[in-house]
Amino acid sequence: MTAFYYRCRMTHPETLRARIPVFPELEFCRSGVGLVPNPKENDPGMALCVSLSVVLDEEFGACSCAAFRRKKTCRHVRRLGELVSEFSKAAGGRSWQEIFAASLWRRLGEALAEGNGQSCSTVRVCRSESGHPAATAFLCSRGELLAKWNGAADILLRFLERIGKAPRSIAASDRATLIHKLGLVLRTPEERYFNETGVKSRAQAFEESFYGRLAYHCFREYGDREIGFHPAIDLQSGEFTLKGLSQENEPVLQLVVPRRQVKAVLNLLGKEFPSQEDLTIHPVPLRSIFKISSTTQLDLEVRPVVEALQASGESRFYEEKDLARFRYGDLVYVQELGVLAQLERSGAERKFRAPVSMRLERSQIPGFVEEHRAEIEAGELVLEEPLRQIxxxxxxxxxxxxxxxxxxxxxxxxxxxxxxxxxxxxxxxxxxxxxxxxxxxxxxxxxxxxxxxxxxxAMLADDERDLAKDGERIxxxxxxxxxxxxxxRRPLEVRGQRAAILRRLLDLQPVEPYRAPSGLATPLRRYQELGVDWLKFLYENGLAGLLCDEMGLGKTHQAMALMLWLRERAKEPCLVVCPTTVISHWREKIRVHAPGLKAAVYHGLQRDLPSALNEADVLLTSYGVLRNDIDRLCKVPMAVALFDEIQNLKNRETLSYQAACAIEARMKLGLTGTPVENSLEDLKSLFDLILPGYLAEDPGRAHPADSQPGLQASELDNLRRVIFPFVLRRSKEAVLEELPEKIEDVRTCALSEDQIKLYRDTLSSKGAPLLAQLASGAERLPYIHIFAVLNYLKMICDHPALLLNKVEEYQKYESGKWDLFQELLFESLDSGQKVVVFSQYLGMIDMMQRLLNELGIGFAALTGSTRDRGEVIRRFNQDQDCRVFLGSLKAGGTGIDLVAGSVVLHYDRWWNAAREEQATDRVHRIGQRRAVQVFKLITEGTLEEKISAIIERKRHLMNTVVREDDPHFSKIFSREELAGLLQPL
Ligand SMILES: [Zn+2]
Structure with a gap:
C-alpha cells in the first residue's frame, strides 16, 4: 500500500484520561458485565451480572456452572464480584457504560459504522498478502477492506474472540457469546418486540457491527489515550484510512474510513486533537464548475471540473473524473496541493443539464457563451485560454x-x-x-x-452572380x-478612385447642383431648389420617390422645375395624374409659373392621345382616365410619371393602383402632403408602386392601423431609416423663415338656453338608447345612427336654426357660437384683414351669407354647387371690397389659393384634422405675406370639446409614420369615446 501521509505530526491528546487496566477476564455490554469462562476448568461457568449497581451484590449474579445451579452461588460469581469491585475502583466509581459512552472510540466507532454497518458475523478475516508479518486484514462480505491489525498478538486474539472469529485451534474463550448473552439479557422491552419481528434496534446494530465491536475492543485494550490517529490516502485506490499508532509510533491498526464519513471522522478527531494539523480540513475553496476547451479544430468540449483557488489567488482546475478517486463526500483530496479541501456549495455543482460533459460544434460556442454569460462571469463556467478570447x-x-x-x-x-x-x-x-x-x-x-x-x-437579392469568386467584390x-x-449607423468611409461618384450617390446628390431651368417664371425658394436636386438625383440613378412636403410648400413648383429640367434631357414626355378637380389648377400653375412647359390636358370625352402627345411635354390627366385608358397609356414610355395626391392610390386592389403600376416610366414620383396616411400597409403599397420590392414583405401587416402604436419604436426607427432616401418631407416649421407665420387659436363659447334644451331633448330621445347599446357590449354597433345623433348635436352647437331647418328665421334663435363668430369676424374686418370662414354645413354658409348681405359686407362663397370656382376665388383674392370668403369644407378645402385672407375661421370642427389643415393651408401658403391667424370655434361642455380632444390625440397617433389621418368613423373612435360623446351635459 502506497500511503501518502501529509504533514504528519504526532501529538498526544492534551487531556489524558486515567488508564483503566484491561481486565481480560471481563466482558461488558450495556450495564452488564460477565466473566469470561475458562474452558479448561472442570466445571466452567459463564457468570453474568446485569445489575445497574456498581457494587456487585451476589444476589444479582448468575452463572451457567453446575455449582451455581445447586447453591445459587459459585466461584465464578464470586470472582466476577471481586473483579467488578476492582474495576469500579479503577474507574473511580463510574460505570463501564458511562465511561464507554463518553469515549472517543465509541464516537469514532459510531461514525465508521454509520458509513459501513457490516456486522461482526459476516466479516471475513484474512492474513494480508503483504506488509507486516502479523498483519491481519478484515474484509467486508464484498471483499472491501475494513481494517488491518498490526498490533500485539494477544490483543489481536482477544479481538478475534470478541468478534467470534478466533480459529478454534487458538480460541481460549468464547467472548463473543458472552457479550451476545449480556446483550440479550439487557434488551429493552421494545427491543424484544423488535427482535421478535426480525428487526434490530439502532443500538443493537451498532453493538453487533464490526466497527462497533472494534471500538469496544480498542477502548478496552488501549483506552482513549494510547493510540494516535493519522489520516492517509492510498494513491492507487483513493481509499481514505486512519492509521492508529502506538505511543512508540508502532502501527497498531489501520481503519478504512467510508468515503462519506471522512468529513465526520476528521471533524471528530480534529476536535479531539486540535493541534494535529493532518486532521484538519484545509480551507482551500474548491468549486465545481464547467470548463470549455477545444478538442479539435471543430469541436469543443464542455466538461465538469473542480477549481481550486489557492491562497495566492491562482486558480487550478482538476478534472472531476480524476478527482473522483479522491472525492469523499464534499471533500476532495487535491494531490498536487497535498491538501484535503472542501467543495463550495456541495451538491449544487450540476449546473448544466449534461451530467458529465458535452460536445459542442465550434459554431455553437458563441451562442453557448452568450447564453451562459452569467455563469462565465460568476466563474462557474471557465473557458480555456484560447477560447477565453471569444x-x-x-x-x-x-x-x-x-x-x-x-x-x-x-x-x-x-x-x-x-x-x-x-x-x-x-x-x-x-x-x-x-x-x-x-x-x-x-x-x-x-x-x-x-x-x-x-x-x-436579408433584403439583398440572393444572386450568386453578385458575389465575385474571391468573396471580396460584390x-x-x-x-x-x-x-x-x-x-x-456607424461611420461610413468611401475610398478609392471613384469615391466621389459613390459619395454623391450616398449623399443623395445629383451630378450637378441646381440651376434654374429655362422656362421657369417664378424663382424657387432655397428649400425647393434642394427638393429639385433630390428629384434630379432620383432620376439620374433610376430611382423613385415620394415628395411629401407639407401643404403650401410648393410641391407643384418643384415638380414643374424637374419637368423643365427633363425637357432638355429626355425624349419622353412627362405624365401628371391628379384628381379631376385639380387638373385645371395644374394647367394654370404651369401656365403661370412654368411657361416653358407645354402641357396638354388628356381628359374629357374628346380626349385624343396622339394629338395630346404631339403638342405637349406634359400630359395632364385624371385617375379616372388613367384607369380607363391604361391600355393606351401604358404603351407610351414616360420620363416621369407623377402621381399628385398619391394617397389616392394606397389601395392596391383598385384598378387605379394597378394602372399606375402598369405605366412605363423611368421614374415614378408621388406627391402628397399626406404621404402614408394611417398605416404601414399604405406605405408598403406606395413603395411597391414607385419602387417595387424595396420594402421588406409585410413591414407592418401584422399591425393594422389601430394597433400601430404597438409597433416597436426601434422598428419604426428602422423603417424611417430605410425609406429616408426616397421620401422627402419638409414641414412649414422647418422652412419657417421662408414662410409667413401661422397662429392657431381655439376659441370657446357657451350654449344658449335654446341650444341647451335642444341638446338635452336630442340626447334623451335619441342618444339614450344608443348609450345603452354601447354599454351592453353588443358586437355590431349602429354606427349610422350614432353618427346621425352626433351630427344633430353638432348642428345644435352651431345654431338651433340649423337643426330645425329654419335658416331664414335664424334671428329668432340664440346661439353662443354664432355670437362669438360675429365678434371675431367684425374684429378681424375692423383691423383691415380679409377673413376666410369654413363650415361643414351648407346651412351655416347660407346663414352667414344672409348676415353679410344684411350688413352689406362684400363676400364670396364657394360650395359644391358653385359654377365658376375660378371667378369666386379670383374675386376674393383681387377685389378690395370682397372681404369675406365663405366655403364649405368639402368644396373650399382643397385645390385653391386664398392667400388674400389672413384670418381663417373654422366655424365647426371636422372629424378629420387633416381636412381642416388642408383648408387652413388655402390661406397659409406660398404667396401669403402676412401672419395667418387661425380660429377654431368650440362650444364648452359639449361633444365638440371631446371631439377636439380626440382629434388632437388621434392626430398624434396618425402622424407616427408620416402624419395624417383616415376619417373612417368606426376606426377612429373607440366604444368608450363614442359613449363619452353621447354623455348628457
Ligand atoms: Zn459458576
Missing amino acids: KVLKDYDYMEIVPLAIKRSWYWLSIRYGFGNQEVSLGEILKARRQGQAYLETAAGWIDLNTPAFQAL RLSSVDLLRLAATN
Missing part, C-alpha cells in the same frame, strides 16, 4: 466601401466592416448568412450575424446600396 461582436465599428466599377445603376464594390483592427468583407458575411450560420468566426471575434446591424442584408444595385447605407 468575443461576440454585435456591431461593427465602421463600414468601408471602395467602388471598383460603376455601371449606371449597378456598382461593383468592395465593402468591408471594421471590427477593432480586423476587417471582414460583406461577401464573407453574406456567405455565412446564406449558409445559415448564426456566427462568423474571425480573428476579431465571433460576429453575430443576426443582430440589427446586419438586418438589411455587385449591388443603387437601391440596395442606398438601403445598406441608410441602415448603417
